[in-house]
Amino acid sequence: MPARAFLLALLAAVAGLLAVAAGASADALTPESGGSPNADDIDRLYKIVFVVAIVVFVGVEGTLLYSVLRFRARKGRIPAQIHGNTRLEIGWTVGATLVLAVITVITFIQLGKINDPQRSGPGGYAGSGRAVYASVDQPNPPGGEELDIEVNGQQFVWRFSYDIDRDGNTLNDPFTYEEMVVPANTTVTLDIVSQDVGHSWWIPKLGGKMDALPGYTNHTWFKARLKPGQQSTVYEGQCAELCGRNHANMLATVRVLPVPQFKAWLARQTQQIKQANTAAAGQAKALNPLQPTQKPAAPSQTGPEK
Numbered sequence: 378m379p380a381r382a383f384l385l386a387l388l389a390a391v392a393g394l395l396a397v398a399a400g401a402s403a404d405a406l407t408p409e410s411g412g413s414p415n416a417d418d419i420d421r422l423y424k425i426v427f428v429v430a431i432v433v434f435v436g437v438e439g440t441l442l443y444s445v446l447r448f449r450a451r452k453g454r455i456p457a458q459i460h461g462n463t464r465l466e467i468g469w470t471v472g473a474t475l476v477l478a479v480i481t482v483i484t485f486i487q488l489g490k491i492n493d494p495q496r497s498g499p500g501g502y503a504g505s506g507r508a509v510y511a512s513v514d515q516p517n518p519p520g521g522e523e524l525d526i527e528v529n530g531q532q533f534v535w536r537f538s539y540d541i542d543r544d545g546n547t548l549n550d551p552f553t554y555e556e557m558v559v560p561a562n563t564t565v566t567l568d569i570v571s572q573d574v575g576h577s578w579w580i581p582k583l584g585g586k587m588d589a590l591p592g593y594t595n596h597t598w599f600k601a602r603l604k605p606g607q608q609s610t611v612y613e614g615q616c617a618e619l620c621g622r623n624h625a626n627m628l629a630t631v632r633v634l635p636v637p638q639f640k641a642w643l644a645r646q647t648q649q650i651k652q653a654n655t656a657a658a659g660q661a662k663a664l665n666p667l668q669p670t671q672k673p674a675a676p677s678q679t680g681p682e683k
């Protein structure tokens with residue numbers, strides 16, 4: 378029946394399209410990467426372990442299938458008894474140990490590269506590195522061309538403070554919400570905190586998740602690239618820890634700009650925050666003229682009880 382055949386063909390075509398759609402198959406088995414060297418290293422480690430696992434899987438399942446078929450029960454056949462074959466048993470014990478040892482060594486080599494921030498590339502943004510503090514989980518990147526940003530999770534938005542005075546706190550630092558703007562080719566170290574409940578910082582293409590927990594400062598880093606001639610690129614992610622009713626709206630964007638454009642943006646942002654603060658101070662004064670500005674008045678003069 379032509380109509381039925383057409384319908385079947387259509388269904389098959391749709392199923393085929395869905396199966397090969399870039400979004401559906403992208404990084405189905407391994408983590409996303411491509412935005413930062415540590416994300417690439419995580420991805421590489423997954424792939425190495427995955428290939429080893431495939432080889433072991435095919436070897437074990439192949440042997441099993443072969444044995445089941447080749448030596449299946451037949452009338453009058455007596456199966457060979459191989460229990461107690463010392464050579465065989467030592468062989469597969471040593472084999473498994475070797476596989477684990479190789480994976481362990483490769484993993485530990487990769488872990489260092491994933492955890493420790495790289496040096497910024499040539500022409501990276503300089504002079505805004507993190508304050509030296511007693512971090513045991515992530516060393517400062519070598520070189521001094523780096524940018525430190527505090528990532529503050531709060532219900533339900535991310536705040537990014539640029540520690541350009543290198544004092545390790547966010548007072549008087551320029552900041553943004555939702556969109557983090559960073560210079561290309563520069564190691565960006567992140568100090569991840571929360572001011573209310575547990576959140577999780579995650580931009581998949583820039584590396585793994587990192588918990589944002591009240592009372593703790595966690596660390597991670599990335600170094601984003603721009604292709605030659607590219608003026609900006611954007612990486613997206615969102616809070617990866619259920620943190621309340623608007624968790625799904627807690628999005629995060631990282632916009633990568635060339636270093637000169639980043640400097641211009643940072644100057645503009647600093648200026649705008651300064652203007653807003655001045656305006657807010659003026660408004661506060663207008664709303665509350667009793668508020669002492671220069672000399673604090675004595676409590677007996679301004680207190681409610683007279």
Ligand SMILES: [Cu+2]
Nearest residue numbers: 576616620627
């Ligand atoms: Cu959250």
